[in-house]
Amino acid sequence: MCEHIERDKKRFKAELTNLQPIIGFISNYAQKVGFSSLDKIQLACEEVVVNIINYAYCGKSGEVEISLNVASRNRINVEIRDWGVPFNPLSCQKADTSSCLEDRKIGGLGVFLACKIADKVEYKRKQNTNILTLSFS
Amino acid sequence: MKISEEKKGDVVCLCLSERLDSVTAPDFENKLNGLIGQGLKKIIVNFSALEYISSAGLRVLLVATKKLKETNGKFLICSLQGMVKEVFKMSGFIEILPVFDTEQEAFKNV
Numbered sequence: 384m385c386e387h388i389e390r391d392k393k394r395f396k397a398e399l400t401n402l403q404p405i406i407g408f409i410s411n412y413a414q415k416v417g418f419s420s421l422d423k424i425q426l427a428c429e430e431v432v433v434n435i436i437n438y439a440y441c442g443k444s445g446e447v448e449i450s451l452n453v454a455s456r457n458r459i460n461v462e463i464r465d466w467g468v469p470f471n472p473l474s475c476q477k478a479d480t481s482s483c484l485e486d487r488k489i490g491g492l493g494v495f496l497a498c499k500i501a502d503k504v505e506y507k508r509k510q511n512t513n514i515l516t517l518s519f520s
Numbered sequence: 521m522k523i524s525e526e527k528k529g530d531v532v533c534l535c536l537s538e539r540l541d542s543v544t545a546p547d548f549e550n551k552l553n554g555l556i557g558q559g560l561k562k563i564i565v566n567f568s569a570l571e572y573i574s575s576a577g578l579r580v581l582l583v584a585t586k587k588l589k590e591t592n593g594k595f596l597i598c599s600l601q602g603m604v605k606e607v608f609k610m611s612g613f614i615e616i617l618p619v620f621d622t623e624q625e626a627f628k629n630v
Contacts, residue, residue: 493575
């Protein structure tokens, strides 16, 4: 794996039409770093980004900022930041993966999948922004 | 995402390809609602060519399964593979949705 991969950062309008460009930005970086399960990284990031697009700005326009870097030991960090309502996805009720069809709740599934796929998920609130960092090894 | 449709008797068989994500899930939902609205009660969705699925896609499948169940219809899923199969397992959906290995097996159960 190349040791000298630069950090990268980009801001996007938090709109569904930007989902592909956002995921492409992350996926291309992961590919440069040498990751092969790109579809799983794409899925984890899509789930987080779509929650921001749908809920962070309560119908008003807003932005999402993606910061990418490589930590030591083959780990890629994807930092997803928004300026929307305070929201810690990790505090949501875990998705109910064991109940039967009739009882199955739909909410929370996206966050659950992201947390299951990423090796590490961290949330912090800093200066009126939500920052969720997904790490993949 | 591409959806190809084939009618085999009173069963509609849909074949999805490319990606079922937050952008394409509404198209799939509209397609299914259209079929259900026409009174179709037997739908098989073949996943052999689908490369990617996210929770938006799973949601559409869950709603369709429930809708058809309520009207004594059948909504069956077949030929899961690759990342799509992994997501079904991770989410537990492989247990709660009617999933079959092949289209032939799904037809036996429709």
